[in-house]
Amino acid sequence: MAVHNSSNKISAVTTECTQVFHLFAKLPIELRFKIWAYNLPGPRIVEIKCSTESAQTSQPQQGDRRPVVCTSTSPIPTNLHVCRESRNEALKKYRLLFGSSPQPGRIFFEPLRDTLYFGPRRGIAAAETLFHTFVSLVRQEDLGQVRRIAISEGLITYTGSNNRRDGANKLTFKQTLCQAHRYFVNIEHLTFVSDDRNPVYSSDAVFVEPRVRNRILERRIQEAIDAVEGQQPQFKLPLCSVRVIAAEPNRPTYDQSVLGYNGKRAVFFREFQLPRIQRNMAHLRSATCA
Incomplete structure (x- = not known):
């Protein structure tokens, strides 16, 4: 008997729904x-x-x-x-x-x-x-x-x-x-x-x-x-x-009036995204070691 993992389907549907903005018309x-x-x-x-x-x-x-x-x-x-x-x-x-x-x-x-x-x-x-x-x-x-x-x-x-x-x-x-x-x-x-x-x-x-x-x-x-x-x-x-x-x-330039940041994508990644990723990885390693 084939067993279907319904939790994966529910997770996919939930993720998709969270990415849709339903109140645009309002x-x-x-x-x-x-x-x-x-x-x-x-x-x-x-x-x-x-x-x-x-x-x-x-x-x-x-x-x-x-x-x-x-x-x-x-x-x-x-x-x-x-x-x-x-x-x-x-x-x-x-x-x-x-x-x-x-x-x-x-x-x-x-x-x-x-x-x-x-x-x-x-x-x-x-x-x-x-x-x-x-x-x-x-x-x-x-x-x-x-x-x-x-x-x-x-x-x-x-x-x-x-x-x-x-x-x-x-x-x-x-x-x-x-x-x-x-x-x-x-x-x-x-x-x-x-x-x-x-x-x-x-x-x-x-x-x-x-x-x-x-x-x-x-x-x-x-x-x-x-x-x-x-x-x-x-x-x-x-x-x-x-x-x-x-x-x-x-490389595209972010519009400060829209995203709150004005600069190149590479600079945005290096100054903001990369440090956040490094902090998350350090937190994950410490949790694993504990």
């Missing part, structure tokens, strides 16, 4: 709103891809009239899924954008903080066609809301001319600056992403400075800036930078 609404705000993600990298509705990875065949839509693999902010209250609060910041007539927008985007990223892709969303496809499809009023865009180095030609060898639809650095300013009329920051080989961009992906500077890329960008400024002095250039994409490049 908190003052102002406090709930603050909690929802703390749960929103920071600035996101929203990677763009363009494809037909039923063919996500391949080039449409000749005669295929299925509409091309713009989507993203970037995770949707959690607050949009939790409940009506959290969703309504999140929708004050995030909007469904980048639709093409008559298709509605399908990408949740926070215009003031998120970065629209044109990364390396295959098929209709390949690096050399993605930018052109996107700006030709999306409504101009949606493009006008974007403040930050990032473009993969693979989208740009280094030769200075659009020849077949370098990609028929690739942009030069000068064209990249002009086209970004033309379509994204309120752009403030243009990031050039160096050596991006990451096919999936997680929710904690961020832009960081490369460990080894890409001086060739930096020089080409500066040459393009000088050329545009020389030809069009009134042209308002966005802030440009060279970055790579990484996930959690730094």
Whole structure:
């Protein structure tokens, strides 16, 4: 006869119940709103891809009239899924954008903080066609809301001319600056992403400075800036930078207003958690010896 240890089940259920806060709905609404705000993600990298509705990875065949839509693999902010209250609060910041007539927008985007990223892709969303496809499809009023865009180095030609060898639809650095300013009329920051080989961009992906500077890329960008400024002095250039994409490049910093401690996680562990663990171990050893 099999004997089941019910005490383990009871212990597991008790532990799970103690970790669930059941009185959230009874908190003052102002406090709930603050909690929802703390749960929103920071600035996101929203990677763009363009494809037909039923063919996500391949080039449409000749005669295929299925509409091309713009989507993203970037995770949707959690607050949009939790409940009506959290969703309504999140929708004050995030909007469904980048639709093409008559298709509605399908990408949740926070215009003031998120970065629209044109990364390396295959098929209709390949690096050399993605930018052109996107700006030709999306409504101009949606493009006008974007403040930050990032473009993969693979989208740009280094030769200075659009020849077949370098990609028929690739942009030069000068064209990249002009086209970004033309379509994204309120752009403030243009990031050039160096050596991006990451096919999936997680929710904690961020832009960081490369460990080894890409001086060739930096020089080409500066040459393009000088050329545009020389030809069009009134042209308002966005802030440009060279970055790579990484996930959690730094240890998180605790927020003093939330946790009562302000500093790095390693320092928190060394100064607070570790001494407590050592005291508990010493107390356990003394109890065992007794």
